[in-house]
Amino acid sequence: MLYGYVRGWCEERSRAQRFTPDLEMSELFDNEVFLAYSTYSTIVLLKMLLMGPLTGYFRVTRKVFVNPEDARAHGAKDDDARKYLRTDPDVERVRRCHQNDLENIVPFIGIGVLYALSGPDLSTALLHFRIFAGSRILHSIAYLLPLPQPSRGLCWLVGLGATLSMAYRVLKTGMHF
């Protein structure tokens, strides 16, 4: 009877814990490495998010649109709306910069969370996160100004190196095939 009571209590407790996600999330944010990961992830995601409004800015100021209704919304007459369906080097440059962010920041977010959960030292983790965030901010500056190569290439390589180094640590911590 005592065994049944204890088992019931344990089951009830584990059910309650499963249904308190807020508590688990806040505990995760008590972990300094995870907090650093969330800070730098948010920084690079916001930087990437900025590329959308920047593309919009160049579209409107250069009058370069992808849909006739967009051109009309920005003052083109019905007849010549199609004239504004064109490409522009500045718009394309921001779009390539955005695309490159997607190719690099999305893997950082995925590998970074696994890395943060693999229990690295705070100082080593901060070094990875700061190097990655710095390299991506500099990559965008080098792309948009533009700065002469190999500045952009080096920024890209440094960011890629940080992500690969985190992936190495994740796989070194344990693998299961």
Ligand SMILES: N[C@@H](CCC(=O)N[C@@H](CS)C(=O)NCC(=O)O)C(=O)O
């Ligand atoms: N998808 C990239 C892969 C290589 C890469 O990311 N290179 C860096 C350094 S040269 C870059 O900034 N590429 C320009 C871009 O992706 O638009 C490309 O096509 O270039």
